[in-house]
Amino acid sequence: MNNKRYIGVTLLTLVLFLGLGARLFYVTVIAKDEIFSKAQNQIVREIIIPAKRGDILDRNGSLLASTTEAYRIDADLTTFRRLIESKGKTPESYAAPLAEILGEETESILEKLTSEHKGIIIKRKIEKDVIDRLRAYISEEGISFLLIGYDNIRYYPNNSFLSHVLGSVNVDGTGVMGLEYWYDETLRGVSGIKIAEVDKQNRELPYSAVIQTPAINGSDLTLTIDEKIQYFIENLAEEAMEKHEADSVTMIVSDPRTGGVLGMVNLPDFDPNNPREDRTQEEFDAVTRNFAVNDSYEPGSTFKIVTISSALEEGLVDEHDHFNCPGYIMVNGVRVNCVNRSGHGDQSLQDVLKNSCNVGTILIAQRLGEEKFNAYVDEYLFGQKTGIDLPGETTGIVFDKDDMKPIDLATSSIGQAQTVSPVQMMNAINTISNGGVMKPLHLAEQAVLEDVNGNLTVRALDTAEENEVIRADTAERMLNLLYGVVGGNDRSAAYIEDIPVYGKTGTAQKIITDENGNQRYSDDEFISSFIGGAPYTDPKITVLVIVNNPKDAIYGNTVAAPWAKEIFLEVEKYLPLN
Incomplete structure (x- = not known):
């Protein structure tokens, strides 16, 4: 080999070694972190381990929602x-x-x-x-x-069962309606993470170390709902809907001693496993609204329990008082008709309630006056949220106490011109049924969390404060009057010989929007209702039935009271009511 070729080969080898050395220095020193990161991204997978959402159970441990x-x-x-x-x-x-x-x-x-x-x-x-x-x-x-x-x-193993109460979750497992939404943070838990090396087909390498942080599952939710009661009121609501061709039906059963809701149904309903189905957004919004909580209505004569109990509490009326009903009453030039246009004549306090006398009730409200009447409206939580553990609760609409006129007092006292929600009415009857003490309605009793070691932590969810609205003796007198309306009156459609039922019916014209866009009372659309409980000597359950726009009849005693009677009969089969 001549000297030139030797020098050329030597220089080429030297350049190659210098290049390799520089590349090695770059890879191992300068770009070490970047290259390692790229390699890790190719062979390491980070997998989110979703937490198991807590189960929802009825008060006896029956499964209502699971994951x-x-x-x-x-x-x-x-x-x-x-x-x-x-x-x-x-x-x-x-x-x-x-x-x-x-x-x-x-x-x-x-x-x-x-x-x-x-x-x-x-x-x-x-x-x-x-x-x-x-x-x-x-x-x-x-x-x-x-x-x-x-x-x-x-x-949701029972499909549409209790759908408006349970609600549903979205594709990410986040609660979007009902209890699923209200208690989402309690139910959802905390996701874990798993990091492992994989081959080119994303299969975990068996010899590699796996780093794993376990998920913390969500708490289980125990409700006040009784599955048996819920089952038969759903069946009864379906029968009522079909019989009366109603637009909707709402039924609530509760324990007035605790405020716990034992059953709540709204029809039409939906399947929370697939709430949207093929519905338009408008159809979906309509069917998923919980009328018992989200909507308000004019309660009609059922509201008279508020007016009369307030006057009793103030000592402005008693059982010996009498009122004259000529069939109407004039209030500041405005005629307000009674249910009986020809008049009830002489009426005792018991008669006023039993006959649902508008004139007698208005006369009682006038003794109260606007200020005291409004004070009790506030105490009974009308015009404000009750705090029930469901989203979207309405406040209803009540008159501004500073602007209330005598005619407003008159119409409000008989359940017209103001709107209430079903849960507000249930709170009112529960207060009277519980010795005058309000324990606001609620659905969730406790949250139970099990940690990775199997240890249980139980957290009470019923934390609402009690409030005395009327005295115990006033409540007892009111229950006696309401018993006279139903249990002491065999003409009542809710009368049961062996069960001392108390209650009040209501019939209210619906407010509609006419073709000109103006709101007015409908001539042919009504809301029929019943509110009450049993037994009147020691109330164990309270019941509310609302039938919206029945087509075959309109009066609360004809439409709503018979279904309340069926509820009392069903409950009595395993919970004595006498």
């Missing part, structure tokens, strides 16, 4: 694009078999695979048998762009 383990499929679209380019395939060649396995339309899967995003969710809430078939397909095809992760499915 089952499931899976989700995500696609790494950057890897997918490289794959189809290297193999000379089309997106359709993967979309069709994936759609068949997942039970989806090919067009839907293809749209996701051809998205311009770096990654996308292919499907969520997938059960294990489907995942097993998918894993087999991934293995056969050597696919690396599909990522299998953990997910949960919220399951």
